[in-house]
């Protein structure tokens with residue numbers, strides 16, 4: 001039995017050509033970045049047919065199918081020949097990340113400033129070394145899973161996404177991008193072409209995740225933190241806290257973050273933020289873990305992420 005369906009393969013040499021193809025084919029076309037989600041997803045129907053026939057279909061695959069419909073694009077469009085979509089550019093007060101930048105590139109020491117260190121943390125723990133060499137940040141964001149590691153980190157970092165279509169470009173705050181598990185505001189004719197986030201001195205971020213295993217595991221709960229700290233007094237000027245796998249999308253714990261502003265960056269403040277974040281979410285029970293355990297993790301992981309973000313904000317070690 002064949003696992004993959006028939007599809008045509010396009011490899012545009014310019015963004016203009018890519019957007020033209022997207023306009024022509026719409027939802028029937030899937031952009032291909034690293035393929036670590038797309039190819040697995042495209043194979044899912046074939047694998048399910050085989051395993052169901054054999055009576056061995058795995059509960060995880062069935063659950064995944066419910067969360068994200070199986071993709072059967074008639075056109076697969078590689079982004080490999082669009083080098084402008086790849087790489088990290090550090091400008092004044094802003095970092096620009098191309099969507100086809102790989103996790104391995106983002107996890108490299110010094111790739112990102114302290115304000116975006118959360119993204120490096122997330123990229124460094126994703127999948128295995130093989131996956132990190134192929135998987136891209138754009139694919140992780142567009143895939144829009146509630147536990148997508150770099151998506152949760154980018155949410156803490158306050159990133160903006162630039163979406164391009166033949167009809168024009170638009171900028172979307174990452175907090176407004178996700179609409180449900182596997183769903184976003186991206187239109188079928190749009191390509192994610194840029195991820196931007198602020199990066200100033202005195203800002204630091206961090207990302208931590210808990211799963212049943214250290215690697216090759218989807219987060220049971222994850223937390224990202226971003227802080228702007230006045231170095232001499234350690235007063236928190238601004239804060240963001242993001243959480244993964246505790247709701248249908250990556251989400252912000254806005255009350256917990258607001259409660260930190262004006263306080264000294266210390267364990268007491270972080271513990272209070274952890275408690276508030278816990279009260280802001282309603283995780284579900286599933287085969288990975290109970291809601292009660294997830295709430296405990298929210299409280300602990302928020303504290304850990306905040307402590308690491310604060311160290312980076314004041315320039316004390318822990319830099320990527």
Ligand SMILES: Cc1cc2nc3c(=O)[nH]c(=O)nc-3n(C[C@H](O)[C@H](O)[C@H](O)COP(=O)(O)OP(=O)(O)OC[C@H]3O[C@@H](n4cnc5c(N)ncnc54)[C@H](O)[C@@H]3O)c2cc1C
Nearest residue numbers: 031033034035036037038126127135136139140148149192
């Ligand atoms: C063994 C394994 C382990 C994994 N571990 C983790 C993990 O620990 N944490 C985690 O978060 N994920 C994990 N993943 C999921 C996956 O690796 C990531 O989501 C990855 O970042 C996807 O990137 P990609 O480049 O491979 O995307 P692709 O598979 O190429 O694309 C993903 C989706 O995004 C679309 N797309 C890609 N780029 C663009 C663009 N620029 N504009 C518009 N649409 C686009 C594609 O059409 C597709 O729908 C794992 C996957 C595997 C197979």
